[in-house]
Amino acid sequence: MTPAKFSTGQVQVNKTVAELREMGKAARAKVPFEELGQFTPTGRDSTVMMDQVRQLLIPELLPERTRLMGASAFAFFRGTAELMEADLDTQPNTRILTFTCGDAHIGNFGFYASPERRLLFDLNDFDEAGINPWEWDLKRLLVSVILAGQANQFKEKKLKEFLPAVAASYRKGMKWMFDQTTLSRFYPANDVEKIIKASALDEDSSKLLMNLINHANKRDSEQVVRKFTTLDIRGGLCFRENAPRTTHVDDDFTTHVNDYFAAYRQTLRPDVNLLLSQYHITDVVRHSVGVGSFGSRCYLILLTAIDGSHLVLQVKEALPTRRRGSQKSTRITADFEQSEGQRIVDSQKILQSASDAFLGYFAGHERSFYVRQFRDMKESVNLAQLDWDQFQTYAATCAWTLAMAHSQSPTAAIIRGYIGGSGKTLDSELAKFAWAYTDQVQADYQKFCEYRLTD
Structure with missing residues (x-):
């Protein structure tokens, strides 16, 4: 189904935001937060699925692609969106569909120029975009935060304490968007200065972003x-x-x-x-x-x-x-x-x-x-160069930005109703899923290293 043919299905245009939020609350009763925290391995063969994708690619470039993916579990995760999407398809989900990025890992956010030459921060890869349960994007982001944090050798205790805050940033971003009017949501504040203000970044993190801005402005x-x-x-x-x-x-x-x-x-x-x-x-x-x-x-x-x-x-x-x-x-x-x-x-x-x-x-x-x-004022954050404080700020900003993107769909008010107010249980359950799924990624990566890298 293409976006042009997207049917809102369960959403009727004559419903108010309040009515849609009530639909979200009702969905919470059918699919409680605790179910989103569960991960059940599917028993699928990762090698077979990856080989199907490889058949679509240029043969002479496959050795270099394999080398790039073998650099770390995070690099492997970035190159195997098919595995997680297939796994998510078998897990409990909210059944609240929205336009999703499909590959919203922490490395797929960055800076670029608007047509008016303002520097924006947003999602920047849409090859896997489609209509899916909203939480699929957030779950992929959370798993990527763990894997990128592990690649940076941050302590597991710190990552475990921090991860629910990333989910909370998404939830607060969605709440903030529904404090705006419908038209205001259509014009989200994604220019860098407004993101700094809206997400209350500290002085050091603001300086980091300003350095990236200066570098991006030189790229034309x-x-x-x-x-x-x-x-x-x-x-x-x-x-x-x-x-x-x-x-x-x-x-x-x-x-x-x-x-x-x-x-x-x-x-x-x-x-x-x-x-x-x-x-x-x-x-x-x-x-x-x-x-x-x-x-x-x-x-x-x-x-x-x-x-x-x-x-x-x-x-x-x-x-x-x-x-x-x-x-x-x-x-x-x-x-x-x-x-x-x-x-x-x-x-x-x-x-x-x-x-x-x-x-x-x-x-x-x-x-x-x-x-x-190509590369017009485009700049990505080098995750390997972030210290712990910068990493936390960046991950939370990505989650906030993801919420702004999801708020464009007609089902966004249902998401808002589902996630509710404080939502700390939701945050912890999503983090629980992410840690369980990270074990699956590590197992797939080890299999990849043992078999593919020795080809």
């Missing part, structure tokens, strides 16, 4: 051009080779790039489409990124404007969500995944407070893609 297309390009033998600008991550290839996308670029432009606002009419394609390169995305078909397009300035766009393959990809051996074709690019783009526009003006999509001959501007 011209900076990307300086870093990623060189001159060819004819003196023309081209992307620099850095195999296997960055390399020129001859495939369907590069062969038909002009046709695909024209199709992509038709999904943009008229003013952005008109802007791009002033650019021509100078070079195209395959450029692999991330951990979970590494191995999928990703490209950079270098555009040169009529005044000689540049714009760099990133094109990413829009695969089906990992849950579908790990359970289907069907050959992936444009017909099979024709709405996947639209699913990702629509979900991103719904969940983010503001989205890249160049965000669009198109269908190739056999695959679907989405497009966005």
